[in-house]
Amino acid sequence: MAATKKLMSVRRDWRERDVRVVLAALIIAVATVATIALFASQLQRTLVSSASSFLAADRQLEAENGRPVPEPWINEATERGLETGRMVEFSTMVFGSDAFQLVSVKAVSNEYPLRGELEIQGSSEGSRVQVENGPAPGEVWINPRLLRLLDIQLGDTLEVGSRMLTVAGLVLREPDGGFSLSALAPRVMMHVDDVASTGVLQEGSRVKYVYLFAGEEASLERYYQWLQPQLEPSHEWEGVRDGETFSRSLDRAESFLLLGGSLAVLLAAVAVAVASRQYALSQRDTVALLKTLGLGSSGIGRLYLKRLALWGVTGMVGGLLVALPLFWVLTRLLSEALERPVPFQLDSAALTPALLTAVVSLFAFAYPPIRRLRNVPAMRVLRSQPGETGREALPDMLIAIVAVFGLVWLYAGEVSLVISLLGGLALLLGALGVLGWLLVATLRKVRGGGHAWRLALVGLYRHRRASLSQIAVFAMTLMLATTLILVRTSLLDDWQGQLPDDAPNHFLINIAPDAVDEVADYWEERGQPLDQLYPMVRGRFTELNGQPVKQVVSKDQRVGALNRELNLTWMPSLPADNVIVAGSWFEEGQTDGVSVEADLANALGLVLGDELTFTIGSDKVTANVTSIRTVQWDSMKPNFYMAFPPGGALTNMPATWITSFHLPKDRKSELNEFSRRFPTVSLLEIDNIIERIQEIVRQVTQAIEAILVLILAAALVVMAAVVSATLQDRQREGALLRTLGGRQSLLVRSTMLEFALLGGFAGILGVAAAEAAVWALQFRMFEGAFSWHWQVVLPIPIISAVVLSMFGRWQLRPVLSVSPMLLLRRLE
Amino acid sequence: MQTTNPDGQRLMLRVENLTHRVSLETDTLTILKAVSLEINRGESVAIVGRSGSGKTTLLGLLAGLDTPTEGTVELDGAIISRLSEDERAQLRAHRVGFVFQSFQLLPALTALENVMLPLELAGMNAPEKRARELLERVGLGERLTHTPRQLSGGEQQRVAIARAFASDPAILFADEPTGNLDNRTGQEISDLLMALNQEQGTTLVMVTHDEQLAARCSRQFHIEAGELTEPVAQVELAH
Numbered sequence A: 001m002a003a004t005k006k007l008m009s010v011r012r013d014w015r016e017r018d019v020r021v022v023l024a025a026l027i028i029a030v031a032t033v034a035t036i037a038l039f040a041s042q043l044q045r046t047l048v049s050s051a052s053s054f055l056a057a058d059r060q061l062e063a064e065n066g067r068p069v070p071e072p073w074i075n076e077a078t079e080r081g082l083e084t085g086r087m088v089e090f091s092t093m094v095f096g097s098d099a100f101q102l103v104s105v106k107a108v109s110n111e112y113p114l115r116g117e118l119e120i121q122g123s124s125e126g127s128r129v130q131v132e133n134g135p136a137p138g139e140v141w142i143n144p145r146l147l148r149l150l151d152i153q154l155g156d157t158l159e160v161g162s163r164m165l166t167v168a169g170l171v172l173r174e175p176d177g178g179f180s181l182s183a184l185a186p187r188v189m190m191h192v193d194d195v196a197s198t199g200v201l202q203e204g205s206r207v208k209y210v211y212l213f214a215g216e217e218a219s220l221e222r223y224y225q226w227l228q229p230q231l232e233p234s235h236e237w238e239g240v241r242d243g244e245t246f247s248r249s250l251d252r253a254e255s256f257l258l259l260g261g262s263l264a265v266l267l268a269a270v271a272v273a274v275a276s277r278q279y280a281l282s283q284r285d286t287v288a289l290l291k292t293l294g295l296g297s298s299g300i301g302r303l304y305l306k307r308l309a310l311w312g313v314t315g316m317v318g319g320l321l322v323a324l325p326l327f328w329v330l331t332r333l334l335s336e337a338l339e340r341p342v343p344f345q346l347d348s349a350a351l352t353p354a355l356l357t358a359v360v361s362l363f364a365f366a367y368p369p370i371r372r373l374r375n376v377p378a379m380r381v382l383r384s385q386p387g388e389t390g391r392e393a394l395p396d397m398l399i400a401i402v403a404v405f406g407l408v409w410l411y412a413g414e415v416s417l418v419i420s421l422l423g424g425l426a427l428l429l430g431a432l433g434v435l436g437w438l439l440v441a442t443l444r445k446v447r448g449g450g451h452a453w454r455l456a457l458v459g460l461y462r463h464r465r466a467s468l469s470q471i472a473v474f475a476m477t478l479m480l481a482t483t484l485i486l487v488r489t490s491l492l493d494d495w496q497g498q499l500p501d502d503a504p505n506h507f508l509i510n511i512a513p514d515a516v517d518e519v520a521d522y523w524e525e526r527g528q529p530l531d532q533l534y535p536m537v538r539g540r541f542t543e544l545n546g547q548p549v550k551q552v553v554s555k556d557q558r559v560g561a562l563n564r565e566l567n568l569t570w571m572p573s574l575p576a577d578n579v580i581v582a583g584s585w586f587e588e589g590q591t592d593g594v595s596v597e598a599d600l601a602n603a604l605g606l607v608l609g610d611e612l613t614f615t616i617g618s619d620k621v622t623a624n625v626t627s628i629r630t631v632q633w634d635s636m637k638p639n640f641y642m643a644f645p646p647g648g649a650l651t652n653m654p655a656t657w658i659t660s661f662h663l664p665k666d667r668k669s670e671l672n673e674f675s676r677r678f679p680t681v682s683l684l685e686i687d688n689i690i691e692r693i694q695e696i697v698r699q700v701t702q703a704i705e706a707i708l709v710l711i712l713a714a715a716l717v718v719m720a721a722v723v724s725a726t727l728q729d730r731q732r733e734g735a736l737l738r739t740l741g742g743r744q745s746l747l748v749r750s751t752m753l754e755f756a757l758l759g760g761f762a763g764i765l766g767v768a769a770a771e772a773a774v775w776a777l778q779f780r781m782f783e784g785a786f787s788w789h790w791q792v793v794l795p796i797p798i799i800s801a802v803v804l805s806m807f808g809r810w811q812l813r814p815v816l817s818v819s820p821m822l823l824l825r826r827l828e
Numbered sequence B: 001m002q003t004t005n006p007d008g009q010r011l012m013l014r015v016e017n018l019t020h021r022v023s024l025e026t027d028t029l030t031i032l033k034a035v036s037l038e039i040n041r042g043e044s045v046a047i048v049g050r051s052g053s054g055k056t057t058l059l060g061l062l063a064g065l066d067t068p069t070e071g072t073v074e075l076d077g078a079i080i081s082r083l084s085e086d087e088r089a090q091l092r093a094h095r096v097g098f099v100f101q102s103f104q105l106l107p108a109l110t111a112l113e114n115v116m117l118p119l120e121l122a123g124m125n126a127p128e129k130r131a132r133e134l135l136e137r138v139g140l141g142e143r144l145t146h147t148p149r150q151l152s153g154g155e156q157q158r159v160a161i162a163r164a165f166a167s168d169p170a171i172l173f174a175d176e177p178t179g180n181l182d183n184r185t186g187q188e189i190s191d192l193l194m195a196l197n198q199e200q201g202t203t204l205v206m207v208t209h210d211e212q213l214a215a216r217c218s219r220q221f222h223i224e225a226g227e228l229t230e231p232v233a234q235v236e237l238a239h
């Protein structure tokens, strides 16, 4: 079957323009979707594991009641195949050669950390090393600042209670340090078995026992179900979800990536649809001949089905060949950003949507027109038959719309995304209908003449069906591309705005009320003014409208805020980055009421007027919800779930003060002096974390940019598909015009004008539809306020008009350079 | 489907009362009116008439490429309108050959592959050998690997003729086979067509403007505005 085989070979196919477009579109779609899906799942995994490493485990059980949990609980976990570890945390004074310092001790068992990395420096000249376990018995590792504060060296001894322990290393990074404001004084890390011998812990000491668990997600869940009924209020079970800080930012990146993927799918679908219709039209002569030579219509059907399958396989293989190296690069970037190895791990489930995209695109968009080839009459070999009217394509449209819905939904899992995009598209098609009607109504009266303008309008009218469908496809493409560009712009602006270079990178905690002014002056004098200072009272939310809160909202166990002590505050005015979403902020002089953070209010079902009771030490305070506000958690400033008015219910409660400020890297050494001057103020250094977040944002931005390029490539493919569809017709017309004596310059000008009009119309429609889609998206996915994007809205129609008219000029090239006779012959 | 002819019928083609109409936007156009004719095995017949008189339409109906509005066409013992489309395709694959005014070669295939195509579609053995023989017979033994674009009009028509005879058809339909060629080349093509037809003993039905070519056929049908004027015997015409 050499000849038949050759007729159907992909290599031969590749030489045909329309097939190239279909294959290119498929490859781009598969590549984009695969890259995005792989990267998103990688991001997800990495995030969960870095969130896990904030706990140094997959789950933590904290006992804040100063007593260890019953031994059987831990044995049960071990029996269930979970890894376990334990830590004891407390504050105490330690003594160096002749200085002392309040430190925050973390005594860890051999297993620590179960997740994440611990980095230390073992000698004064040594480099950072990653270690698998904490210090050995008899040794301590300390925060480098303690060397100066206590005036000691590595190798010296440190007196902890009644024990002398050797300083064997400096803690540079601990997996579970950092984000928690309860990490108070500088760190001293020791072995848990040494704790008893120090004699520091007495009955009634403030101490926290922490148990670490790691293992299979399902086993952890089942263990928690077993454990939960036995937990007391002072026990807190913490999972990765609570460790979120920058996972919020990355959520948005993920949404964006998914949106990008959906757009790639849509663009590819349009390209495949246009090109395969074109291809089907071009195949009619071949089909007629094959029928004449004796191939039946079922044979024709099989032949083209085989070919579609070949395209599908080529698209999948090609797409994956593009996606894998790209994904590898992104993985490298991510690993650089996180400063730790991220395994190049192919999640085969993530590949399914990509491969499905190829199959659905082919069968929903390419198959219908190609299937109709079976109906081409054999008589066509003798006389050209009337072509398709376009009416046959109507059912195709329906299939296509359903398929697009399905794909985007499958892919993004976001109904609102599908609705926004399709809403934009529907709007666009509606506008197009009106435009079409106007075109027919107004241009009908224009008569051709020697004038380029008039010729261009006549041209538009004469090709009105082709013109409208071209405008439709261009507008659709522009809409999708513009949507993406707009969303990218607002996403990136938001991100960069969220962590400016002078974002606070240090917290001061535990400032005694009478030291507040002194601390503020200290930094003011050194040209480093503090952000606002907030009082902080630790309390537990215990009753809602007089009922124990754990009964009322027992269903949602994931509200971590219920399990632990909350930081309560009072503040005179609403912080600039908070937004009231219900109720109103406290009036001047108002002393009753409390303002609740919106996510928490949502999770607990709190509404305005609810009566909240907090237990603070042995006291209880009660207040009614007067406002609900959103909070910028990732602002690196102190944020509070509960805010009271000054002079309100909290006033007489024991408070310490907290603030954050920005200290440039080169002035880090000044912290030692500060700590000596204010030994009881805790300093939380988050500059490393901020740098990491900024780095991640930069790298993810690069990833997004790379994907954007892929998607714009898809848009170009669509454009090429559409324009090449009418190439021959236009060239033939141009040739005829010249044969009949039309001047070249007239032909050039009118064609360029015609295309400029096409491009302009398409640009205006596309941008308008994009704005509509972004408007809808902004509400649902990115929670931002909508604003017009003039800097994008204005240039796009102009660029599209210019580019298209250049393209029209370029298309005419063969018509102008060759004798009309030759051209007509060639186009025969 | 019937591809053989066990009782050795004399008739190759019988047409009765063939009428063909197409509906246009406003009214219907009758292209052929009650055409009846019979063509014997081994005969060569020319259909002549002015442009637009309905020759091509008639040829398409005779060959089973289209189905008539009324009337029957019996080709090689099979009544075409009673066959399904796939059965008609089978019939064409095994019993019918075509030559067209515009050659109709597939541009992607070489000369050899173009000739092999119908052989493969009919599921015949050793298609390449047969195709080579035929191409050598039409004088293109040296051009086997050339694609249609690399061949002149006359050469393309030779390939088309080789293709038409490839599957050893019982009947050959030709629609103005020399219409796109200059006089000399047309002459050569006519010679080749008639010669091969003679050699293979094929029934030939040919639409042509070329009076000389028509004159070389054993009979001529004249068609005028869709109606057949009586077939004229070759002998009478010579007087």
Ligand SMILES: Nc1ncnc2c1ncn2[C@@H]1O[C@H](COP(=O)(O)OP(=O)(O)O)[C@@H](O)[C@H]1O
Pocket: A383, B022, B029, B031, B049, B050, B051, B052, B053, B054, B055, B056, B057, B058
């Ligand atoms: N499908 C059709 N629709 C409309 N008119 C047709 C159709 N097929 C043929 N005709 C018309 O029928 C007439 C005969 O056509 P044709 O058989 O091609 O003539 P010939 O081959 O003798 O030149 C012509 O006027 C042609 O325009």
Ligand SMILES: [Mg+2]
Pocket: B055, B056, B057
């Ligand atoms: Mg004709």
